[in-house]
Amino acid sequence: MKTSAFLGTGTLAMLALKRDRTRLTLWILGVALLFGFMVAAFSEMLPTDQDIIYMATAYGANPVTRIFLGPISGVSLGGFLMFRLSTMFAVIIAFFGILTVTRHTRHNEETGCEELTGSTMVGRHAGLLAALIVAAAGLIMLAVLLALAFIVNGHPVHGSFAAGAALGAVGVAFAGVAAITSQLADTTRGANGLAGLAMGAAFLVSGVGNMLGDFNPATITITSAWPVWLSPFGWYQQIHAFYDNNWWLILLFAAFFVLTLQASFALKNRRDIGLGMIPARKGPAVASPALLSPLGLAWRLQRKLFMVWAIAALVFGAVLGGATTELAERMSGMERAEVLGDIFDMSETFAMALVAILGPFVVFYSVQAFLRAVSEETNGLTEPILAAAVTRLKWFLSHITCFVLGTIAVLLALGLGSAAASIVEPDIRVLKLLEAAIIQVPAILVLAGLMIMTFGLVPRWSPALAWAALMVSILVGPFFGPALELPLWVQNISPFTHVPAVTEPVSFAPLIAMLLIAAVLTAIGLLSFRRRSMLT
């Protein structure tokens, strides 16, 4: 009974590998190369211990940046890189784990492929196990490549492997989470969304743990507070690669993975193929008037994604904003001057800096919402709309309206959330924080315009180009560009480089210029969309 449930796992794993050979190779090589490049860049930039101490103090003493970076332990280039770079890569790798698992589980059910394979000599859990095997194999390969990226740059071998294993383990943990969410949700999108939410929460928890921890400027160490132990992001950081290399924490990951595995098998036993854990409910027999327009439909299709992001932005802003302002209160005048120069009110400046760092990440929402429109076409769902008395312009503008207004609303939610601390902290002005959020809008609109243009000109490439534009704009933008000492013209590629700093009075020229660029790109996109053949 037990073994028959896994019959055919090997064959299905080979099938998945064969289907994904290009995709897996691109992902793994892409992430490893990007990582290697960043390691090389930082290694060159920080030749002496003095440089490392200087940089580590600049970041580590600031509670806002501590949220987004790992802990640091002692002075070593490898340790500094894990501190500075690892969180972003941990998020990317976790995404890789999630997407690989949902693609070979829930997506196979959605397309009916699992029904076909399930009718052959294949056990009930074979598909799920095969997906996890493929994800784990990919992640192990990636972990080795990440270790090599350190080694070729001259870092200690032991620490390099500990670092690679730590990052790979995060991916494995979230592959396990995705195995569970694939049973809970009845669509791939839903399974990805739930797993993404779990990841966001885990990131938040470990970030708060690091922020509430202590930075010791004498030894250059951050001692994290207890919340980090609640999150896989905290676990990998506590391995302290290049310092004490706590390999035993890998066991924690292994235990977590086995647990998620058992849970997902148990859930799968309790449900029917093709369905989620929550039975499909019946709905209204007649449409509400609000649905009966292209705009109404677009809103209906994007509503859930928007709600999730708006609430997540509120919560992120409130938790992080509340914690940073409280910390700022506790800091002595000396410490404050060290961190930010004591020009502005500390609590408010901290909260604004937080909004400025988080703001660009709202572009993830814009891309997802935009891809909803793209998938309408690839799923053949623009056909019934355009076969009715609806012009192309009207259909596309409806979706654009939804995701542009949605983006602005999510940014405002972030600002409002960060301002929640103002209830107890009268120095914080809500309007100031909303302003910090709203000045990000033109930069995001430039990216939106770019996506709209690709959809009109090269629709098949549009999703890939959208993600590429997002990655580039964040990587060469303010969060990484200056730290990597990239040439100014490279940094200028990212629209976020042109967002005025929150600590300075707002200058309108770059904002207006970006709005104009966004308008031109959008116009090109709309005109070419009107002229092209539909794909489905």
Place this chain on the structure above:
Amino acid sequence: MPVIEVNNLVKFYGKFQALDGVDMEVAKDEVLGFIGPNGAGKTTTIRILLGLLRKNAGTTNIFGKDAWAHAAELHRSMAYVPDVVNLWPTLTGGEVIDLLGKLRGGINHKRRAEMLNRFELDPTKKCGTYSRGNRQKVALVSAFSSDAELFIFDEPTAGLDPLMEAVFNECIREFKQMGKTVLLSSHTLSVVEKLCDRVSIIRQGKIVESGTLDELRHLTRTSISLETVKPITGLEKIEGVYDLSVEKTSARFQVESDKLNNVLNHLAQFEFKSLVSRPPTLQELFMHHYGDSFDGAEQQEKERVS
């Protein structure tokens, strides 16, 4: 003025030529059957008529207006049911019917209720849970609840059971009575045979035959089987006779329609006991124009007879 008027329509997908000068006309309150093998260009033609695809050359007018330039405006008086019905999985069938109706410019609520009843569709279910046939019913109910003048159906009965197919046939007849125009693309030749006034056969991007069923029948062969009093001789020498099998006083064969008179004159000398003549079915017409495969079918037919 014809409702649909297509002249010399050409469409390339990259280097592949999907349509090679299609001509077609559909008059008011006419039902035109549009038939052809897979990949012949039926769906491409329809999608150009709907303004979803750009054409490379030719004219496509609906109600005298260009199908691309005036797409949205024309769609107010058109209803379309695609061959593969994709619906929004999170909306209910009822919501989709109302949505598409409203986007076409209005919905006839009385007819909506009637059609839901006739097609036995539960409008409260989410589209994601409908079977293929039920998704097709959603599209059909939505189309039949509109006050459109022109209906375009692409394989409308492929997923329906025989009872529902009968309901569909009924609806088409009623709509024809109401003076509506229908373009019906289908593989189910029995449906086309029952419903259509005229038929256009498309093959490799070209219309190879067009006309009423009667007109088309003249172009092919009639099947004949007969018994006579005296033994039959000499039949094999007559021009236009095919698939002949003779057994003393009985014979079965096919004859080209314009040679029928010669053959019967010849046979009269043997004194008829019984004679059955069957006009070619649409299936045979279709096979006739389907070139290469036709020989295969003929071969099969021979084997079956001998």
